Amino acid sequence: MIPINKPILDNEEKEAVMKVLESGVLTDPSMNGGPFVREFERELAKFVGVGEAVVVNSGTSALQVALMALNIGPGDEVIIPSFTFAATAGAVMLVGARPIFVDIDLKTYNMIPEEFKKAITEKTKAVIPVDLYGLPAEMDEIKEIAENHGIVVIEDACQSQGAKYKGKMAGGLGDIGCFSFYPGKVMTTGEGGAILTNDEKLAEKMRMIRTHGQIRGYDSTLLGGNFRMNEISAAIGIVQLKKLPKFLEIRAKNAKILLELLENSKIILPEVPEYSVHNWYLFTIRLRGQKEREGLKTKLRESGFGATVYYPSPIHKLPYYASIGYGGLSLKNSEIASQTVLSIPVHPLVKEEDLKRMAEIILSSSN
Numbered sequence: 001m002i003p004i005n006k007p008i009l010d011n012e013e014k015e016a017v018m019k020v021l022e023s024g025v026l027t028d029p030s031m032n033g034g035p036f037v038r039e040f041e042r043e044l045a046k047f048v049g050v051g052e053a054v055v056v057n058s059g060t061s062a063l064q065v066a067l068m069a070l071n072i073g074p075g076d077e078v079i080i081p082s083f084t085f086a087a088t089a090g091a092v093m094l095v096g097a098r099p100i101f102v103d104i105d106l107k108t109y110n111m112i113p114e115e116f117k118k119a120i121t122e123k124t125k126a127v128i129p130v131d132l133y134g135l136p137a138e139m140d141e142i143k144e145i146a147e148n149h150g151i152v153v154i155e156d157a158c159q160s161q162g163a164k165y166k167g168k169m170a171g172g173l174g175d176i177g178c179f180s181f182y183p184g185k186v187m188t189t190g191e192g193g194a195i196l197t198n199d200e201k202l203a204e205k206m207r208m209i210r211t212h213g214q215i216r217g218y219d220s221t222l223l224g225g226n227f228r229m230n231e232i233s234a235a236i237g238i239v240q241l242k243k244l245p246k247f248l249e250i251r252a253k254n255a256k257i258l259l260e261l262l263e264n265s266k267i268i269l270p271e272v273p274e275y276s277v278h279n280w281y282l283f284t285i286r287l288r289g290q291k292e293r294e295g296l297k298t299k300l301r302e303s304g305f306g307a308t309v310y311y312p313s314p315i316h317k318l319p320y321y322a323s324i325g326y327g328g329l330s331l332k333n334s335e336i337a338s339q340t341v342l343s344i345p346v347h348p349l350v351k352e353e354d355l356k357r358m359a360e361i362i363l364s365s366s367n
C-alpha cells in the first residue's frame with residue numbers, strides 16, 4: 001500500500017540522532033533548551049521569516065502554549081473552523097476556553113472570513129484560522145476583521161509548512177503561527193511542534209510555559225507544564241528542514257501531474273488562488289456524494305493506494321463535542337465536505353506511474 005503520507009528519513013537523520021546520543025544530553029529542561037533545540041529554533045525562524053520560533057513536543061502543545069501565553073481561559077471564546085483536525089478545538093478546550101465553530105468555503109476548505117466576523121462577541125479573544133491541507137487561509141481578510149475587534153490571530157499552520165500566501169511563508173501570517181512535526185506531515189521530528197511569532201516578549205513567556213513557567217529552574221513564576229521538545233527530535237528537525245524545499249518541489253510536481261491527468265474528470269479538483277502556494281501536504285478531491293466517495297476510496301485502496309478521508313466528521317459533530325452541546329449546530333459546507341472529500345497520496349515517494357494509475361481509477365469510476 002502506498003500510504004497517504006510517510007516520513008522520509010535517511011543516514012543524515014541517523015547521524016544527527018547518533019550525535020545526540022553520543023553527547024549524552026537527551027533533553028535540557030532549562031528555559032532556552034539544549035543546543036539542538038536552540039539551533040532548530042534559529043533555523044525555523046529564518047525559514048519562516050519571523051523573529052522567534054519556540055519548539056515544543058507537538059502541534060497541539062504549540063496551540064495550547066500559545067493560548068496560555070495569551071492568558072486565554074475560562075469565559076473566553078476562540079473562533080475556529082469546524083472542518084479541521086480535532087486538535088484545533090482540543091487546545092482551546094484544554095485551556096478552559098470555549099471554541100466557537102464557523103463554516104468553511106468549499107473551494108479552499110478554509111474558514112470563511114465573513115462567518116468569522118458574524119461569530120464575534122465581546123467574549124472573543126482569538127481566532128484560529130487553519131491552513132487546511134496545506135493551503136493558507138484567507139489571512140488578509142481575517143487579519144483585518146481581527147484587528148478591528150482587538151482579536152489575536154493564531155494561525156494553525158500545522159499542515160502548511162512551506163506554503164505561501166501573497167509571498168509570505170505560512171506560519172508567519174498571523175500574530176502567532178503553530179506547526180506540527182507529526183510523522184505524517186511534510187517534515188517530521190517524530191512528535192513535535194513549533195510556535196512562531198515576531199513578539200519577543202511573548203516568545204520568552206512561551207519558553208517559560210513549556211518548562212513549568214520556570215526561568216532558572218525550580219522558580220515557577222507562571223503556570224506551565226512540560227511541553228519541551230527533546231534534543232533527538234530537534235536534531236532530526238534540523239536535517240528535515242534542510243530537505244523540506246526538495247520534498248515540496250516533488251510534491252508540487254506530483255500535484256501538477258495529477259491536476260493535468262484529471263483535468264477533464266467530473267470530480268472536483270483542489271483549487272489554489274493565484275496568490276497562494278500550496279505545500280501539497282494533502283491532495284484532496286471531492287465527489288458528488290458520500291456513496292461515490294466511499295466507492296472510489298475502496299477502489300483506490302484495493303489497488304494499493306492509501307486514499308484517506310480528512311475528516312469524516314466536522315468537529316461539532318464528533319461524539320465528545322456533540323455531547324457537550326454542539327451537536328445541534330448546522331454548518332452546511334463543513335458537513336458536505338466531510339461526506340465528500342477524499343485525499344490521495346502525492347508525497348515524494350509516489351512515482352509517476354502511481355499517479356497515472358490513480359488517475360485511471362478515478363477517471364473510470366467518476367466519468
Ligand SMILES: Cc1ncc(COP(=O)(O)O)c(C=O)c1O
Nearest residue numbers: 058059060085087088158180182
Ligand atoms: C490542523 C491541525 N492542527 C493541529 C494538529 C496537531 O498537531 P500534533 O498532532 O502534532 O499535536 C494537527 C496535526 O495533526 C493538524 O493537522
